[in-house]
Amino acid sequence: MTDTTLYGFDGSTYVRTLRCVLARKGIAYDQVPVNVLAGETRQPEHLARHPFGKVPVLDIDGMRLRETDAIVRYLEARNPEPAMFPADARARAKADESAALINNYGYGAIIGFVAYHLFPDLVGGKDEAARKSSIEAAQTLAKLVIENKGDAPFIGGGDAPGYADYLLGPLVAYATMTEDGPALVSVDGMQSWWDRLSADETFAATEPDLG
Ligand SMILES: N[C@@H](CCC(=O)N[C@@H](CS)C(=O)NCC(=O)O)C(=O)O
Structure with missing residues (x-):
């Protein structure tokens, strides 16, 4: 306790x-x-x-x-250590921007097409137009966060996973369970980021047991 x-x-x-x-x-x-x-x-x-x-x-x-x-x-x-945000001010600004983009646009976009496949009843049935626009918005989000991280391995922390990685990772995990996952991870730079995050011990240990 x-x-x-x-x-x-x-x-x-x-x-x-x-x-x-x-x-x-x-x-x-x-x-x-x-x-x-x-x-x-x-x-x-x-x-x-x-x-x-x-x-x-x-x-x-x-x-x-x-x-x-x-x-x-x-x-x-x-608990400042380990840091969930980059120390450098410019990198921090970009990581903060990525987190805001994920929260404000990425979550709805990715859950939009995930729900189409996995929980259609929760979103009022299978709407093809909504699925397509969700995929496009998710790809736009992916392009932005990959651009924001620059050459760093991670979106949110720089050299190690940070807040923005742990925001986006759980969403991408659901996306990859659907046939539309490849449309998201095929955005330039996404697959290598996803491979790095998937290898993170903490992220792997929190994979939900979906029964
Ligand atoms: N703005 C909230 C969003 C949290 C959120 O959307 N949680 C989802 C689960 S991942 C939820 O509680 N959904 C319940 C509902 O919308 O009825 C946050 O950042 O914590």
């Missing part, structure tokens, strides 16, 4: 992001597996934690934190 609690199930890409960051920083926690697919984020018990019905939520240091970006930045300030 610890005094840190992560609310959210392993199948959530954002929960996986936090599990990676918590693991890399060596922060012990308990997990309450609130399951999005079973509608548990919409239950009063979870709405009391996050009124917009999202996971993750993290209880830490006597406070409740919502929203992955805010949580990761708190963890970074609390």
